Amino acid sequence: MQVVQILGTIIVGLSETEQLASADRIKRSYIWRVAMASILVAVIAALLGRLSWQLQKSRARVMEAQAEHARNVEYLAYHDNLTGLPNRALFSRLLYRQIQHAHRYKKQLALMFLDLDRFKEINDSLGHEAGDDLLKKMGRRLGESLRESDLVARLGGDEFIILLPEITEETQVTTVAGKILAAVAKPFTLAEQEFRITISIGIAMFPADGEDEQTLMKNADIAMYHAKEGGKNSFRFYSEKLNTDSLERLSLESGLRNALENNEFRLFYQSKQDMATGRMTGIEALLRWQHPDLGLIPPMQFIPLAEENGLIIPIGRWVFKTACRQNLAWQAQGFPKLSMAVNISRRQFFDEDFLKDVGDALQESQMAPELLELEITESVLMHDMDRTIGILKELKQMGVRVAIDDFGTGYSSLSKLREFPLDTLKIDGSFIQNMIPHAEIKNLTTALIDLGRSLGFTVVAEGVESKEQADLLRTHSCDQFQGFYINKPMPPEEFTLNWTTG
Numbered sequence: 001m002q003v004v005q006i007l008g009t010i011i012v013g014l015s016e017t018e019q020l021a022s023a024d025r026i027k028r029s030y031i032w033r034v035a036m037a038s039i040l041v042a043v044i045a046a047l048l049g050r051l052s053w054q055l056q057k058s059r060a061r062v063m064e065a066q067a068e069h070a071r072n073v074e075y076l077a078y079h080d081n082l083t084g085l086p087n088r089a090l091f092s093r094l095l096y097r098q099i100q101h102a103h104r105y106k107k108q109l110a111l112m113f114l115d116l117d118r119f120k121e122i123n124d125s126l127g128h129e130a131g132d133d134l135l136k137k138m139g140r141r142l143g144e145s146l147r148e149s150d151l152v153a154r155l156g157g158d159e160f161i162i163l164l165p166e167i168t169e170e171t172q173v174t175t176v177a178g179k180i181l182a183a184v185a186k187p188f189t190l191a192e193q194e195f196r197i198t199i200s201i202g203i204a205m206f207p208a209d210g211e212d213e214q215t216l217m218k219n220a221d222i223a224m225y226h227a228k229e230g231g232k233n234s235f236r237f238y239s240e241k242l243n244t245d246s247l248e249r250l251s252l253e254s255g256l257r258n259a260l261e262n263n264e265f266r267l268f269y270q271s272k273q274d275m276a277t278g279r280m281t282g283i284e285a286l287l288r289w290q291h292p293d294l295g296l297i298p299p300m301q302f303i304p305l306a307e308e309n310g311l312i313i314p315i316g317r318w319v320f321k322t323a324c325r326q327n328l329a330w331q332a333q334g335f336p337k338l339s340m341a342v343n344i345s346r347r348q349f350f351d352e353d354f355l356k357d358v359g360d361a362l363q364e365s366q367m368a369p370e371l372l373e374l375e376i377t378e379s380v381l382m383h384d385m386d387r388t389i390g391i392l393k394e395l396k397q398m399g400v401r402v403a404i405d406d407f408g409t410g411y412s413s414l415s416k417l418r419e420f421p422l423d424t425l426k427i428d429g430s431f432i433q434n435m436i437p438h439a440e441i442k443n444l445t446t447a448l449i450d451l452g453r454s455l456g457f458t459v460v461a462e463g464v465e466s467k468e469q470a471d472l473l474r475t476h477s478c479d480q481f482q483g484f485y486i487n488k489p490m491p492p493e494e495f496t497l498n499w500t501t502g
């Protein structure tokens with residue numbers, strides 16, 4: 001078409017230069033348009049290329065994000081999100097593999113079950129944040145006291161588990177357990193305060209104490225339970241004997257269920273004295289279980305069990321009814337009117353029928369409310385402050401007295417103590433028994449006496465065993481005391497006899 005135009009121009013008779021100039025213009029315009037078209041095509045191609053590259057990149061990003069998500073899900077499924085340690089599921093897998101390996105190469109393994117002593121108390125008194133903080137710090141400390149090849153995991157709550165592979169002799173395990181106890185013994189800073197924490201460790205060995213995961217875990221748990229029973233802050237290897245003891249615990253539990261019906265509980269009584277005059281000021285009722293086969297069982301062996309399974313509620317009801325009745329019986333026999341103290345466990349105190357049960361016991365026995373003193377521990381006090389204060393106020397309205405028991409062993413916030421409507425502060429026996437040999441405990445005990453008195457409480461020293469202790473307490477203006485130095489807890493008949501003659 002353009003060639004025809006050029007020929008057309010020549011035909012109309014223009015000079016050669018003019019004709020060439022015109023053809024040249026048309027040619028340049030043609031080249032320019034071709035160049036523009038090529039650039040356009042190149043730009044479009046470049047844009048398309050970039051688009052496809054971006055598409056590929058974003059596809060790769062999506063795939064990477066999906067992989068990352070899958071990795072996160074897997075991490076969360078196999079790790080404890082508080083401490084970042086492997087969780088039960090991952091530990092179980094790794095343990096299974098290690099057992100197979102140890103089996104094939106005839107090696108030993110050690111499984112350690114760890115449980116924090118009194119973790120609940122810390123959680124309850126300092127709050128869950130401090131409890132979580134402690135668990136995180138504990139996880140880190142455990143990791144630091146082990147070798148790379150050892151494995152530590154958190155099973156949940158305050159339970160940790162450790163696997164030591166390639167053990168050749170038991171002493172290696174003992175060394176590691178000692179190292180762990182020492183690492184944990186250093187103070188922890190929680191809620192800006194320093195705390196000392198202890199743990200109990202139960203150890204089961206592969207293959208001696210079990211050849212599969214379940215048996216090893218169960219036996220390490222049994223050993224841990226016995227380490228706790230034996231005074232906490234210690235470790236214990238599993239043995240057949242421990243297993244028998246655990247079976248005994250089970251039978252104890254089933255026996256406890258029938259003990260109330262079978263009338264197997266007894267109350268023993270211990271008196272309190274005025275420090276200055278030596279006059280008897282009150283009586284404490286202490287529970288015992290007269291087991292048909294095992295004999296007289298002290299409360300600490302079955303009360304935690306009764307707390308766990310809820311039996312403490314009917315047992316506790318029986319305790320304050322019996323104690324009120326006994327007090328009235330003594331009054332009827334002509335003995336002076338004295339206060340009767342009864343221990344209340346946490347589960348009982350927060351039970352919805354608690355106030356009604358106290359009221360019923362008073363009404364039924366016709367004992368004056370001001371003669372009933374309920375002893376609660378520091379951990380009850382700090383568990384749920386608002387609720388506790390509400391219950392204490394209602395008890396006050398009923399005229400009942402309240403004592404804080406085992407004072408000094410918990411984590412009471414001293415500044416909060418004044419907010420509770422309490423009457424008596426009982427200093428724990430462990431202070432009294434250690435204040436003569438240890439000057440710092442003596443100072444602490446006298447500080448507790450001063451604190452209690454300054455808050456207007458009656459201060460009672462528990463567990464006084466010697467004249468020396470009683471004399472020291474007297475010089476520091478303690479109000480009353482209780483302990484083997486005066487008398488041991490005894491059955492009502494013996495108590496009556498003692499009262500008559502003493």
Ligand SMILES: Nc1nc2c(ncn2[C@@H]2O[C@@H]3COP(=O)(O)O[C@H]4[C@@H](O)[C@H](n5cnc6c(=O)[nH]c(N)nc65)O[C@@H]4COP(=O)(O)O[C@H]3[C@H]2O)c(=O)[nH]1
Nearest residue numbers: 286287298299300319343344345463464465483484485489
């Ligand atoms: N080493 C020593 N110990 C002394 C001395 N004087 C008294 N004790 C013992 O110290 C414990 C004092 O009672 P607690 O601190 O309330 O501690 C009580 C209390 O927390 C709990 N408990 C006892 N009876 C009941 C009850 O009826 N209900 C509830 N919930 N808990 C109870 O069981 C704990 C232990 O009671 P028990 O074995 O009777 O032990 C009693 C008592 O026998 C002494 O001079 N030296």
